Amino acid sequence: MQQTLYDKLWNQHWVHSESAESNSMALIYIDRHLVHEVTSPQAFESLKLAGRKPWRLSSILAVADHNVPTTDRSHGIHDPISRLQVDTLDQNCDELGITEFKMNDLRQGIVHVIGPEQGATLPGMTVVCGDSHTSTHGAFGCLAFGIGTSEVEHVLATQCLLMKKSKVMNIAVEGELGFGVTAKDVALAIIGRIGTAGGTGYAIEFSGSAIRALSMEGRMTLCNMAIEAGARAGMVSVDEITIDYIKGRPFAPQGDLWDKAVAYWRTLRSDDDAIFDREIILDAAQIKPQVTWGTSPEMVTTIDGVVPDPAAENDEVKRHDMQQALKYMGLMANTPIQQIKLDKVFIGSCTNSRIEDLRAAANVIKGKHVAATIKLALVVPGSGLVKKQAEEEGLDRIFRAAGFEWREPGCSMCLAMNDDRLEAGERCASTSNRNFEGRQGPGGRTHLVSPAMAAAAAIAGHFVDVRKINN
Amino acid sequence: MEKFHALTGLVAPLDRANVDTDAIIPKQFLKSIKRSGFGQNLFDEWRYLEHGEPGMDPAQRRLNPDFVLNQPRFQGAQILLARANFGCGSSREHAPWSLQDYGFRVIIAPSFADIFFNNCFKIGLLPVILEAGTIDRLFEEVRSTTGYRLAVDLQQQTVVTPSNAVYKFEVDSFRKHCLLNGLDEIGLTLQHAEKIRQFELKRKAEQPWLFA
Numbered sequence: 001m002q003q004t005l006y007d008k009l010w011n012q013h014w015v016h017s018e019s020a021e022s023n024s025m026a027l028i029y030i031d032r033h034l035v036h037e038v039t040s041p042q043a044f045e046s047l048k049l050a051g052r053k054p055w056r057l058s059s060i061l062a063v064a065d066h067n068v069p070t071t072d073r074s075h076g077i078h079d080p081i082s083r084l085q086v087d088t089l090d091q092n093c094d095e096l097g098i099t100e101f102k103m104n105d106l107r108q109g110i111v112h113v114i115g116p117e118q119g120a121t122l123p124g125m126t127v128v129c130g131d132s133h134t135s136t137h138g139a140f141g142c143l144a145f146g147i148g149t150s151e152v153e154h155v156l157a158t159q160c161l162l163m164k165k166s167k168v169m170n171i172a173v174e175g176e177l178g179f180g181v182t183a184k185d186v187a188l189a190i191i192g193r194i195g196t197a198g199g200t201g202y203a204i205e206f207s208g209s210a211i212r213a214l215s216m217e218g219r220m221t222l223c224n225m226a227i228e229a230g231a232r233a234g235m236v237s238v239d240e241i242t243i244d245y246i247k248g249r250p251f252a253p254q255g256d257l258w259d260k261a262v263a264y265w266r267t268l269r270s271d272d273d274a275i276f277d278r279e280i281i282l283d284a285a286q287i288k289p290q291v292t293w294g295t296s297p298e299m300v301t302t303i304d305g306v307v308p309d310p311a312a313e314n315d316e317v318k319r320h321d322m323q324q325a326l327k328y329m330g331l332m333a334n335t336p337i338q339q340i341k342l343d344k345v346f347i348g349s350c351t352n353s354r355i356e357d358l359r360a361a362a363n364v365i366k367g368k369h370v371a372a373t374i375k376l377a378l379v380v381p382g383s384g385l386v387k388k389q390a391e392e393e394g395l396d397r398i399f400r401a402a403g404f405e406w407r408e409p410g411c412s413m414c415l416a417m418n419d420d421r422l423e424a425g426e427r428c429a430s431t432s433n434r435n436f437e438g439r440q441g442p443g444g445r446t447h448l449v450s451p452a453m454a455a456a457a458a459i460a461g462h463f464v465d466v467r468k469i470n471n
Numbered sequence: 472m473e474k475f476h477a478l479t480g481l482v483a484p485l486d487r488a489n490v491d492t493d494a495i496i497p498k499q500f501l502k503s504i505k506r507s508g509f510g511q512n513l514f515d516e517w518r519y520l521e522h523g524e525p526g527m528d529p530a531q532r533r534l535n536p537d538f539v540l541n542q543p544r545f546q547g548a549q550i551l552l553a554r555a556n557f558g559c560g561s562s563r564e565h566a567p568w569s570l571q572d573y574g575f576r577v578i579i580a581p582s583f584a585d586i587f588f589n590n591c592f593k594i595g596l597l598p599v600i601l602e603a604g605t606i607d608r609l610f611e612e613v614r615s616t617t618g619y620r621l622a623v624d625l626q627q628q629t630v631v632t633p634s635n636a637v638y639k640f641e642v643d644s645f646r647k648h649c650l651l652n653g654l655d656e657i658g659l660t661l662q663h664a665e666k667i668r669q670f671e672l673k674r675k676a677e678q679p680w681l682f683a
Contacts, residue, residue, distance in 0.1 A: 015670045016663050018645040025645040027663060029670055031681050039563065041504035050657070056671075058682065067502065081502040081525055088504050125681065132562040132586060146586055148564035149506075150593035150656075158660040160667055163589075164643065196489060197556040200585055230559065232585045253680035261680045296489050317488050317554060324487070415498050424522075436493040436560060442522045 002271040005237050006168045006203045009143040009268075013126050015160055027160045031125040032137075035062040035098070035152070036111050037089040038417070039130030043153035044092040054096055055159035061120050062093050062100040065110045066417045070380050070407035073103055082418065109383020109409040112136040112350035116220065117383055119249025123238045123265040128155055133350045133433065135226040138235035139219035140242055141268040143203070145232040166232070167201055167277035170270070172208035175284035180467035182360070183218035184352060184431070184450035186210070186282075187225035188290035192300040194280065199231030202278065205270060206236050210284035216245040217356045224351045225433055228297040237269035291337050291463055292435045292448040294325035299435070301337060303453070303465045309333035328437055329445050330425065338463050340447070343426040345370075345377040345458040346440070347404075349414035352431035352451050353382030358390050361455035362398045364466065370403035371461030377404045378420065380412040404458070416441045429457040473595030474653035477624040478576050480549030483540055484613045490553060491560035492587065496569040499524055509565055510572030514540065544617050552609055553580040558587025567591045577623050579630065581606045592646045595653065599623065599630060599640045625651060 003011075015027040040062075047054075054060065067082035077083040086103065093100035101107045107114060112133050115121040127137040127144035130152045137144035151161055173186055191198075204226050211219065219236045226234025236242075243262055246252045253261045288302040299322070301308065310322035310333060326333065331340070347353070347361050358381065370377045379399050381387035387409055390396055396406045413420040414432035416439070422428055424443025431454050432439075435446040449457065456466045500512045502525060511529040516522075518540060520533040534541045540548070551570065557580040558566060567590045570578065576596065581603040583591075591598045601609075612632065613619040622631040625647060630638045649656060660667075675682045 016666055021644075025643060027660060027667070029667070029674065038501050042506045042564075045504075045506075052657070055667075079502075085502050085504055122681070124678070130562055130564075132560065134562075146562035148562055148567075148586065148590035148593060150564060150590065154657055154660065157657045158664075158667065159671070160660055160663075162645075162656060162660065196559055197582060197584070200556065200582060227586075230556070230584060251683075253683065257680045257683075261678070264678065296491075320486075321488055415493075417498050417501065434491075434493070434560060436491045438497055438516050439493050442497070442516060 002273040002275065004168050004270040004274040004276060005141060005205055005235055005268060006143065006166070009124065009126070010165055012124065013143070023164060025162050025164055028126060028163055029160055030128050030155050031059060032115070032120060032127040033060045033155050034111050034115055034127065034129035034134070035060055036066060036129070036131060037064040037085045038066045039149050040092070040152055041085065041088045043149050043156060046153050047156050052157045054098070054156045057097055059159065060098045061115065062089060062098050063108055063111050063114055064089050064103055066411045066415065068103055068410040069418050070410050070412050070420055073408060106384040106388065109386065110350045110353060110411055112224065113353060113382030113386065116140065116216070117249070117385055119246055119252035122246065122252065122261070123242060123268050128161065132227045133224050135232065135234045136220050136224040136350060138223040138226065138233050139216060141235060141238040141265065143233055143235070146227065166203040169199060169202040169204045169231070169278040169280065170276040171204055171206050171280045171282065173206065173210040173282045173284050174208040175210055176213070177210055177284045177287060178467070180289060180452060181287050182450040182452065183214055183221040185287055185290045187222050187228070188292065188297065188300045188448060189282065189287045191225065191229045191297045192290070193282070194229055196228060196296050196298045197230045199226060199229040202231050203233040203235065204229065204231040206234060211236060212239065215356060216241060217354045220354070221351055228433055238265045289450065289453050289466055291453070293329065293331060293337065294322065295328055295435055295437050296325070297433070297435060297448060299325055303337055303463060305337055307331050307333055307335045307337070338465065341373065341427070341462045342429050342457055343375050344422060344428040345374060345454050346413045346428055346430040346432065347378065347451055347454050348380030348382070348412050349432035350382065350411070351433045353380060353386065355386050355389050357431065357451040358386070358395050361451040362395045364452050364455035364469065365402040365459055366398050368402055368459045370458045373461045374458055377458045378407060378413060379404050380407045381409050383409045413440050415439060429454045429463065472593065472649070472653050472655065475576065475595050475597050475625055475650045477622070477626065478549060479620055479622040480576065481545065481547055482550045482552050482613050482619050482621050483545040483548035484552045484610055485539060486554060486610060488554040489556045489559055492558060492563050492566040493560055495558065495566040496563065501563060501565050506568060507572060509569035510574065513569040513573045514538070547574070549574055550577045550579060550621055550623065551575050552606070552613060553578055554606070555580065555582045555603070557583050559584040562586045564590045564593070567594055567596050571596045579606070579609070592650065593656070595650060597623065597625060597650065601630065601638050601640060605638055
């Protein structure tokens, strides 16, 4: 029987089924449990109240990322509610002996950036976290998905989760991506095609020559946004690019174990004749830089496009949603995307805050300056180590010289749980993953783009086609 | 977990597709380290006229009269009628917590986002999937009938309207069993502790690098 990568990962972790039915709930073993401060306190509290202990401490890696300030941290967190949440994580980890990168540790950062960076995410693992963007880790040939707080407690207590097997969708992107077109544009183009519920009930495998050509960081960006297409998990099979990325990282195996691991990892790909429940093929050459115009990631068009007209939509519910989105976004139908003026620019988030993202943005702004109409342009590296590397490469100087603020690592303005946010009515070009109402601050208006597109928009003050500027 | 058997309750309609978890419970309220008290901030941005922050007294805030849950006829609703892809976005269990804390016991929609759907079962909030055509009909009925109530029976897997139209829904047999009996899933899983230990030993022997 030919198997998909998902089938292989499922079978490798299957412990028990609740009944003999083929689609029964099954107990699945979890190899890596990532923990952050927002979705864990209630789980630790219930665990304690029930008199239980974590099943396997070595599977857990914790970090605070959502609430941490991106400005000077030497005096701690000034918001008492945010501080309590971070302190609670610190206390829980200290008490139970869980490995945690604390706020002032150089290795601190966004949980989905530090897992791979540390080699704590390895091929063939099941990886969970109380965070929907856990799909990111599927880039390594993992089964990785977000869970709720009750499930965080379940994994702490049992090292397993009760779950149903998903259907599997193969999205093949074939050919070569054009100049200036990135993994972010591929992700948004896919969501535009299948919709934010297109992947509901599925795990998505991304395949095809354009995906094979992506770096690990590009693959992480793509898998990160699988959840925005409705799929709990996204994944890419293992190849030399995967293996090269992992080698030498702190948590990665070494010596004989490395060789043994690599031999196994090379089997982590869908068999040639594996059957998928749904297959979609995209032509890489047709994908252009993408910009969202509405309040859902599926409300997306290309940089040479216009804001769509609800009057042209036949479906009544959709038309109503489009009208509501345009009202919230303060946009008129048929406005060319390149005429949309911006107030703020955010480069960061678990989608786009890695070194290659920062290099791509720096490359666009080098020697230029942020437009006078831009109130704030922010770069928030994904981790302390990304920040350090960027500084070693001189990227911070390029950003600062161009008028960007260079900040400390964290989730920051992706969801504005710390002080970084949009004010009501402000419009932002953002490299994050969600453009929901109020996501970046109440009344804030978010347009999702790639790092290069965000950088180009910061310089121009409005969206521009990154393919047509110099460099 | 709260048990769920059957309920006949007042229905409130939320006529919007893709209602995301940021809309259900905005991020500033996720800073709480407690599991309760989220109901007063359910749909906060839509429900109140000005922006809300943790610690505000809801009695002192101005309600948005246009928001459906603020209309007098929907006070005390226990069933939320919703549109496609309800609960999309983040994995925050605060979303089902806030719906439950507000007083909802059942959400009926043509489809749900996966993580939200799963989270609901963990706390005893029942998500019911009915066909889009049926949902359209229910929206029409709830709009035209004040005091519109539906009877939801988990044992029978039925939703029954005031005019006795009966709609069957699917639910996984294990989840149904847990919900009917209010079972602690962790306790159930720990009944298989020996199996998990055996699995772990085998895995450690085959892939020792995972246990370093």
